[in-house]
Amino acid sequence: MPDFDALRATATTLLTGGVFDDPARAAPVRRLGRRATSLLAGMAPGGLWDDLPPEGGPGNVTGCHQRLRLVTTAWATPGTVQHADDAVLLLAQGAPEAYRRRFRELAKGWIERCSARPYLAHADVPATRRAVDVLGDPGVAAAPGPVGHFVFPDMDRVVHRRPGWSYAIGMSSRRVAAYEAINGENPHGWYTGDGMTYLYTGDPGQFGHDFWPTVDPYRLPGTTVDTRERADLHMVARRPDNAWAGGATLAGRYGAASMEVIGDGVPTRARKSWFCLDAAVVALGSGIRGSGGHTVETVLENRATEAEPFLADGWAHLEGTGGYVFEGTPLSLTERRTGRWHDINSGDDTGGALEPVSRRYVTIWYDHGIDPADAAYAYVLLPGASRERTRAFHRDRPVAVLANTPLVQAVRAGGLWAATFWAAGTAGVLTADAPCVALVRRRGTRIDVAVADPGRTVEAVTLTLGLPAHGVLRADDTVTVTPGARPRVTVKLGGSAGRTHAAALSGPGSPRYGR
Structure with missing residues (x-):
């Protein structure tokens, strides 16, 4: 379908706050019906529209989610999600029930929180009708701000x-x-x-x-x-x-x-x-x-x-x-x-x-x-x-910079370590054998690990943790954990398109878990 191809062709400048910035842009997507819903749902973890609501303020799309040149258009500058609201309500009309409910919950929450530019004061007649319908539907709970x-x-x-x-x-x-x-x-x-x-x-x-x-x-x-x-x-x-x-x-x-x-x-x-x-x-x-x-x-x-x-x-x-x-x-x-x-x-x-x-x-x-x-x-x-x-923050320094070199950048805040490994290296309790971004958090007897490859060039990475762990609470299918005094977490990164891989380990003092 031409509309589908056109949507895919805009991929290098596709930002959700701008592609559907007005009903005219939303209309071709609506005509795609279920194919549009499938396409949109697959473009980000949890679904593109599940992830869109990170707003800049009460009911506002963040500026960085606007289409790359849209910020220079006075009527479409960040500060309103008016057209995104109506685009979502348009999509909801032809979406499967699970998506329909979610779309309507999102739109209702945005409209109710939109303090910078009250939605009903600026919507046209068709958009107002759709908004009044969802606002008056007691079966639709307004999604809270994320x-x-x-x-x-x-x-x-x-x-x-x-x-x-x-x-x-x-x-x-x-x-x-x-x-x-x-x-x-x-x-x-x-x-x-x-x-x-x-x-x-x-x-x-x-x-x-x-x-x-x-x-x-x-x-x-x-x-x-x-x-x-x-x-x-x-x-x-x-x-x-x-x-x-x-x-x-x-x-x-x-x-x-x-x-x-x-x-x-x-x-x-x-x-x-x-x-x-x-x-x-x-x-x-x-x-x-x-x-x-x-x-x-x-x-x-x-x-x-x-x-x-x-x-x-x-x-x-x-x-x-x-x-x-x-x-x-x-x-x-x-x-x-x-x-x-x-x-x-x-x-x-x-x-x-x-x-x-x-x-x-x-x-x-x-x-x-x-x-x-x-x-x-x-x-x-x-x-x-x-x-x-x-x-007080300047005096007490509760966050420590562990490294800031061209090879590794890392910080520690209490029981949280976070690092960008531009190459294999060590930062605090983290050692990586390949480039990646990694976070580790120890809270009580639980240790959470998250890893991603922003460069999309690494097939696998192994993290060695300087925190003892003797069991696995959970792990993504792409993650293999070897418990021990210095546990190893191996992550298959190839083909994951920059997404996060996660696991949770059990440390000393917790019941033993195994896989």
């Missing part, structure tokens, strides 16, 4: 949600484009797929309300970039040369994500990891290098806010956002920036307004110097933290 860690290996996206805040990472690889620019849309999207991070702390309009025409496109939060002047993009969708982008999730709660950044037309390189915890995100960068006479920077934050930053030795605080604890001495800048939507979208039918808009930004960044050879960075984000809590 809390947990979500990896989207088919989109090179990661979302980490906690009560009161969310954190999303936009990556790219040989499989997923870093940017897309056509029809006069997104001429400055150079770095949106290079590890841009989206922190939501109660402000659903942070990456929506006039963000894109006013933010400095060379200093997007989370990115490591060569600061050379760039030409406007036109009629291009770039897939970088790196194979590595993705992550693993442990117990649906913790996560490790990483990406190898390969510069667009320049020899910039960086290896970046993010470790997502209960109340913090640790960001590490290593092997940062460049040439050509340009400065290379890593941006900790570029926040649209009227708050004044509090800067101290080794930490900073921004009211309404949270705290930052860092190694080294980053630079900071507070400025009001002005731009026009038309400057980033001059399309015939999508072109933005010519009137200037302004927002005030607080930017914090590392200057790695001109042509760095092996630079690094390390910082911790504390979303929603008070100034006092940030100061």
Whole structure:
């Protein structure tokens, strides 16, 4: 069917927050009927639409899930799931009962939580009718906002949600484009797929309300970039040369994500990891290098806010956002920036307004110097933290950086160890004999293990744990465990397309389990 083929053809720029951003795009999928449901259900663990709800705020799709150029369209900027809601309700009409119920529960929850842009106040008549029907159906329970860690290996996206805040990472690889620019849309999207991070702390309009025409496109939060002047993009969708982008999730709660950044037309390189915890995100960068006479920077934050930053030795605080604890001495800048939507979208039918808009930004960044050879960075984000809590975190250091080299990046937080092994190596209680991302958590007598291959190049990896375990509580079919004083966990990674493999072991003091 042509529609089915067209949907598959968009795979390198397929992001769930944008493909179905309006009913017109949803209609071809609806016509696919059960075939569409099967296709969508298979595109991410648990089903694509099961994983879509990691919202940026109450009822908002995260900015990194928007179609790569859609963020430059004023009417479709992040901050609303209006069209996604209706697309899901359209799909529900022809879906099998199990999916139909789930779709309607998701849509009901989104509509009820959509505080940034009340759904019924902006929906057209058909969409309003569908929404009123599901809102008034007592047999449909509104799905709650998700809390947990979500990896989207088919989109090179990661979302980490906690009560009161969310954190999303936009990556790219040989499989997923870093940017897309056509029809006069997104001429400055150079770095949106290079590890841009989206922190939501109660402000659903942070990456929506006039963000894109006013933010400095060379200093997007989370990115490591060569600061050379760039030409406007036109009629291009770039897939970088790196194979590595993705992550693993442990117990649906913790996560490790990483990406190898390969510069667009320049020899910039960086290896970046993010470790997502209960109340913090640790960001590490290593092997940062460049040439050509340009400065290379890593941006900790570029926040649209009227708050004044509090800067101290080794930490900073921004009211309404949270705290930052860092190694080294980053630079900071507070400025009001002005731009026009038309400057980033001059399309015939999508072109933005010519009137200037302004927002005030607080930017914090590392200057790695001109042509760095092996630079690094390390910082911790504390979303929603008070100034006092940030100061205490800096003093007590409850999270330890175990390694931050081009070969391994790893952290420890209490009984949790998380690592990116760019090559075989050891970090804390973890030893890997091949590249992978791994997490281990010891809680009481239980040891949980999670492993993934973001590069999709490894057939199998064996982890050796420095934690004794004498039994197996559970393990995926792809995982083999050899208990002992130094248990070994062997994972078949080949063909798993970057997905997480998991096992749970029993440690000393627990009943003995075997397989």
